[in-house]
Amino acid sequence: MKLLIVDDEPIILRGLVKVIRDSASPGSDVRSAGNAYEAIELMKTYRPDVTVTDLHMPERSGFELMKEAKEVGLCERFIVLTGHDDFEYVRQALRYGVVDYLLKPIDKIEMSVLLSKIEDLLPSDADQEGKQHAKRILSYTKANYMNDLSLDHLADLMKLHPSYISSLFKKETGDTFVNYLNAFRIKEAQSLLETHRHLSVNEIGRRVGIENKHYFNKVFKKYAGLTPGAYRDKKNDERCGG
Known part of the structure; x- marks a missing residue:
C-alpha cells in the first residue's frame, strides 16, 4: 500500500x-x-x-x-x-x-x-493500474482534443499497446475511442458555434481538431442531428425568440 x-x-x-x-x-x-x-x-x-x-x-x-x-x-x-x-x-x-x-x-x-x-x-494492483492509465488517457484526450489524436499517438505517449488503450477506453467510458473523441469535439464545436458567431464553420472545425470541412460537416450531423450551419441558425433563431 x-x-x-x-x-x-x-x-x-x-x-x-x-x-x-x-x-x-x-x-x-x-x-x-x-x-x-x-x-x-x-x-x-x-x-x-x-x-x-x-x-x-x-x-x-x-x-x-x-x-x-x-x-x-x-x-x-x-x-x-x-x-x-x-x-x-x-x-x-x-x-x-x-x-x-x-x-x-x-x-x-x-x-x-x-x-x-x-x-x-x-482493488488488485492490475485493476488499480488500469484505472490510473484510463484516467491519464481521458485527461490527456480532453486537454488535447483539438490536436491530431489517434490510438497510436496515445500508445506512443503512454508507452502502452493500442489495443490495451482501446479496451481501457471502452471499460471506462462505455464507448470506443473514436466515438468518444468525436462526441467531445462536436460538443466543443456546438459551444463555439453559439458563442463565437464571427468564426466560420470551417474555422470552428479546425479549432476542434477536424481540418477537412466536409468531414467536419458529416461528423457534426452524425452527433448533433443537423449540419453546423443549421445548428447555428437554429440557435440564433432561439436567441431572437423566433
Whole structure:
C-alpha cells in the first residue's frame, strides 16, 4: 500500500510518518509532503492509495488538497487529521469522500486497524493500474482534443499497446475511442458555434481538431442531428425568440 502524509509542521510530520510506518502493513511505502502544493506534485508521479492530511495548513488547506486531488484523479482515499473536535469539520471532510477522521495525537492501534481495513478494500494492483492509465488517457484526450489524436499517438505517449488503450477506453467510458473523441469535439464545436458567431464553420472545425470541412460537416450531423450551419441558425433563431 502507498501512503502519503501531509502536514505543514515538520516535527509533527516526522512523528506522523513514524507512527504510520509502524502502523501500516509490512511492505507499505510511506512518503511525506510539507504542504498541499508539494503533495499535489508528488501525487502526480507517486499516485498514493491513501493520503493522510492535516486540515489546517497555510495557503492551501487539507480541504483544497482533497478537492483538487479527487478532481484530477490523483488520489481517491483520504484520512484527515485535526486537533479540532468540531462536527462541522467532520461534515465537510465527509463531503470530500474521506475514509475516516482522526484527532491528534493519533493512536497507533487505531491507525493500524484503520489502515488494515482500507487495504482490504483496495482493488488488485492490475485493476488499480488500469484505472490510473484510463484516467491519464481521458485527461490527456480532453486537454488535447483539438490536436491530431489517434490510438497510436496515445500508445506512443503512454508507452502502452493500442489495443490495451482501446479496451481501457471502452471499460471506462462505455464507448470506443473514436466515438468518444468525436462526441467531445462536436460538443466543443456546438459551444463555439453559439458563442463565437464571427468564426466560420470551417474555422470552428479546425479549432476542434477536424481540418477537412466536409468531414467536419458529416461528423457534426452524425452527433448533433443537423449540419453546423443549421445548428447555428437554429440557435440564433432561439436567441431572437423566433
